[in-house]
Amino acid sequence: MKGMLTPRASRRRTMRSTATAAAVTTAVVALGAGCSADSLFTDVKSASRSYNVGNDDQRIRTLDVRSYAGDITVKAAEPDRRTVGVAEDMEYEKTKPHTEHQVKDGVLRLTSDDCGGNGDKCTVHYTVTVPAALTARLRTGGGDVTVRDLSGPVDARTEGGDVVARTTSGRLHARTDGGNVRLTDVRSRDVDAESGGGNLRGTFAAAPDRARLASGGGNVTVRLPRGTYAVDARTDGGTRDVSVPTDREAPHRVTAQTGGGNVTVTGRD
Structure with a gap:
């Protein structure tokens, strides 16, 4: 009768439906394996800047980093280097992190905020190159802290990394x-x-x-x-x-x- 499926046609349709469902499932699993939920539904922006601080008249003896979130990496510079090199790599959703650096009494302080406290992604990753004997005080609310080849005192703290x-x-x-x-x-x-x-x-x-x-x-x-x-x-x-x-x-x-x-x-x- 018209509109009825023969047993063979029914089996072909069932096989096609099963294959389609399997393909969709595979695609979803592959997508989930390669992307987090945040990356699927948010638009994360990035920005970066780098600069040098200090000279013969402005000697820096202490580095003080206070970051809301993000990694901090501090490594020793060449022996004859007197300045501090700073690289800031930012990741955020809506509001760009506000960073500051200031030097007072031989202390270079680097700070980053929480992007206005709106709950969005807000990280600043610091990479700082310093004279090896400099004192380092490092704080981050949610990243890793790495120090390499330093001969001065180091105090490194993180809440989660x-x-x-x-x-x-x-x-x-x-x-x-x-x-x-x-x-x-x-x-x-x-x-x-x-x-x-x-x-x-x-x-x-x-x-x-x-x-x-x-x-x-x-x-x-x-x-x-x-x-x-x-x-x-x-x-x-x-x-x-x-x-x-x-x-x-x-x-x-x-x-x-x-x-x-x-x-x-x-x-x-």
């Missing part, structure tokens, strides 16, 4: 509320690193006088050069492994503690 330090030799303090802390080939004699819940991994190129690495719940791993150490290693819920020579009276004191993860203190060789 990671803190990474490579080949530093000055006093080093690192704090993150929920990210990880990674210290690589550091020569700093005084180290204090803490995470609210992430992992900490510290590899030392020289024996520290005092090193404290603590996590609220992650793993803590400390790798030390050959020597004898006064070690305080504690965990409330994981395993404890100390394989370096220990002596309570040793001049090099290492504290490694976590509320729930594993603690390992071992040699780096």
Whole structure:
């Protein structure tokens, strides 16, 4: 009868419908895998600028960065460089972030705002090149903080990202509320690193006088050069492994503690 499907035609239509549905599903999955919900439905803009600060008459001794959100990277310049180089890379939706830099009493302060507090995406990623011996105070509300090859004191803090330090030799303090802390080939004699819940991994190129690495719940791993150490290693819920020579009276004191993860203190060789 007219309008009725034969069994063969019905099977062909079912196969075409199934193939179409599978193709649509595959496209949606592929789209979801490559894009976040924010990137699908928002228009993120970008802007950047770079500049140099300081000269022979305006020597900068301290860098103070206070960013609402975004990564901060600070690296050492060539030995003969006296100025500070700053690059700002911004990402925002509606209102462009407002950034400022000012120098007072030898302190260069870099600041960025919250784009008016409207809840839109608002980040400023700072990349700063400085004389190696400069003091660095770094704060961000939501990005990673990375320092490389600095010999001056460093105080790095983030509310949600990671803190990474490579080949530093000055006093080093690192704090993150929920990210990880990674210290690589550091020569700093005084180290204090803490995470609210992430992992900490510290590899030392020289024996520290005092090193404290603590996590609220992650793993803590400390790798030390050959020597004898006064070690305080504690965990409330994981395993404890100390394989370096220990002596309570040793001049090099290492504290490694976590509320729930594993603690390992071992040699780096």
